[in-house]
Amino acid sequence: MFYAGSGARYPLHEPSSLIAFRNFDEEMKRPGVWESEQGAASTADSSRDNLASLYRPPFHLMFNGSFEKAKDAASVQDKWLLVNLQSTKEFSSHMLNRDTWANEAVSQTISTNFIFWQVYDDTSEGKKVCTYYKLDSIPVVLVVDPITGQKMRSWCGMVQPESLLEDLVPFMDGGPREQHAKVSHKRPRGSSTTPQQKNKDKPDIENEELLQALAASMETIKDASGVSSSDTDVASTDKDEASATEKPAYPILPEEPKVDRSLLCRVGVRLPDGRRMQRNFLRTDPIQLLWSYCYSQLEGSEMKPFRLTHAIPGATKSLDYDSKLTFEDSGLANAMISVTWE
Numbered sequence: 001m002f003y004a005g006s007g008a009r010y011p012l013h014e015p016s017s018l019i020a021f022r023n024f025d026e027e028m029k030r031p032g033v034w035e036s037e038q039g040a041a042s043t044a045d046s047s048r049d050n051l052a053s054l055y056r057p058p059f060h061l062m063f064n065g066s067f068e069k070a071k072d073a074a075s076v077q078d079k080w081l082l083v084n085l086q087s088t089k090e091f092s093s094h095m096l097n098r099d100t101w102a103n104e105a106v107s108q109t110i111s112t113n114f115i116f117w118q119v120y121d122d123t124s125e126g127k128k129v130c131t132y133y134k135l136d137s138i139p140v141v142l143v144v145d146p147i148t149g150q151k152m153r154s155w156c157g158m159v160q161p162e163s164l165l166e167d168l169v170p171f172m173d174g175g176p177r178e179q180h181a182k183v184s185h186k187r188p189r190g191s192s193t194t195p196q197q198k199n200k201d202k203p204d205i206e207n208e209e210l211l212q213a214l215a216a217s218m219e220t221i222k223d224a225s226g227v228s229s230s231d232t233d234v235a236s237t238d239k240d241e242a243s244a245t246e247k248p249a250y251p252i253l254p255e256e257p258k259v260d261r262s263l264l265c266r267v268g269v270r271l272p273d274g275r276r277m278q279r280n281f282l283r284t285d286p287i288q289l290l291w292s293y294c295y296s297q298l299e300g301s302e303m304k305p306f307r308l309t310h311a312i313p314g315a316t317k318s319l320d321y322d323s324k325l326t327f328e329d330s331g332l333a334n335a336m337i338s339v340t341w342e
Helices: 024-029 044-054 067-076 091-100 104-113 124-134 162-170 176-186 195-201 205-223 229-245 289-296
Strands: 080-086 112-119 141-145 149-154 264-270 278-284 306-310 338-340
Touching: 044 112, 067 080, 067 124, 080 091, 091 112, 091 162, 104 112, 104 162, 104 306, 112 124, 141 162, 149 162, 162 176, 162 264, 162 338, 264 289, 278 289
Parallel strands: 080 112, 264 338
Antiparallel strands: 080 141, 141 149, 264 278, 306 338
């Protein structure tokens, strides 16, 4: 649609219904079609070239091959398969190329943790995927298990980069093989022996060990001298109260700044209970304020030591509280941070 009569590459006598991204194989063979032309014949040609470059497909991320080959490659590399079905009739497909896949953090995350496969829904491969996963809304983004072909997660329509990164975090913790290993441990293979028969045939070892432990503890209580149980309870209670009332020495968190946006940086935080929070900090603020903010959000729950880590691969895994860096110097500006218990 952007190239009807674009001069050098698409002569005026060619059909005006030429659709961008129509043939990915051909476009990947000559990616220069999406770049701005040197020495454009007119201002209109230059504007058209710039517009095309803006909606350029993410060729640097895309797997070149069929869906089955993409699954095989993801299985061999132990990576999740990220599928993007696009439509020539939906502008949100172009928005995904412009805003989401072109985002630096998204691009880095995908190249590190996923095999990315993009196709149009009116191609033969696209129709197969739409039929298999019963897709009735395009564009759609899927996370597919390359081993079983199971759909693990899906997003319909335009997906903002920040939201996609947050939702992809669970898939960065481990690959498909690790996931299957966990499931196999949770679901042991069945046998012909029923649970009731197993309980009858097997001695009650757990109950026997429990009785032995109780007997040993009773002997210990009888032999103990010099310290009463009431004194021990009081001491442990005092210690628990002291640890509960003792607060970490985090700096005081000022009010959220309301100044020019060029002076601010926005940081996203994912809390252990799944909540997602966002807050503005000054770029010159020390990063210790991030600990203060997280503590304020966790206060009131069962407090215990926590640590902050980057939710995006490729960055430093754990953040150092003792560093004297600012948000801008540390690279935390516009980052996604995950809070986990120690």
